[in-house]
Amino acid sequence: MVNLEDVKSFVESNRYQTTLLDIKEHLNLDINEGQPSDNLFQYDANKINVANVEIEALERVIDQGKVSLAAFMEAKLSKLKQTAHEQEGNQGEDKIIKVLPFYKNFLIIYLLELYFLEYNPSGLDVYLKGIRIPNSKKYKDQLIAIYTALDN
Template sequence: MEEIDKLIKSTEYQNVILKVSKNKKILDNYYDSLLKIAKRNLEISDVKLEYLEELLKNDEKSLIYSFVKMGLIIDNQEEEFSKGEEPSNDEKMVTINNLGKSITFLIDDLIEYYLLKNSQKELENYLKAIRIPNAKKYAQELKEVYDSIK
């Protein structure tokens, strides 16, 4: 987690956050928990932190991707799971009000961008693994964003 913390506090990351987020509120409440989630997402994606650092420094399209994605409004109502993988009633989706963007949102965007650029087949599996509602639909929307900036 120390490496993720270092990335988040880096000048490059902070500058991109400022550029991409414009009028969106950036939340760093529960910072340690956000770091744990970012670490978990990196592990699930099997994307190395060094790859994200390289994208951040050398791939301007990753920034454009994040900026374009920030404008997306995705209406996900239900989660989709394979037969036998359905969550219990206690684990089903709840509606959460959006109070802003997490300080780690850029890490999530960079993971998605990396998978779109290098392994699109893995994107949907990754989204399902981190429990994104309607992962298949969301993956398709992300592909459309990616295709629009190629």
């Protein structure tokens, strides 16, 4: 089982920080340089435990993935932006009050999704339901389509 301290160590590791910097530059993202709260790290630990994987699996996605994390993130963000009107609870136009930077730990969800797409596609549905993603079947299909387009 992964705990809060394991996630903190992973996010502070050279491997993760290098990947975060690459993603930040590639996608031109604003990253909050402050330390995320322990609640966010615990939330990530819970997602990793629902996925039934260890930190080493996420490291493998960074080091040996067939599809680059940056390419996957770019494609996913683009695709989901196109379908924003279909997201749950979005009946009208959104009113953006303030855009905040991403927390440093935000790559974990992408690493988990890419892990399942590359190493355990049959487990993706169970994972998405386990972390309570609304319309998980549709979301899974979107992830598979994004990944398949990148892997060809």
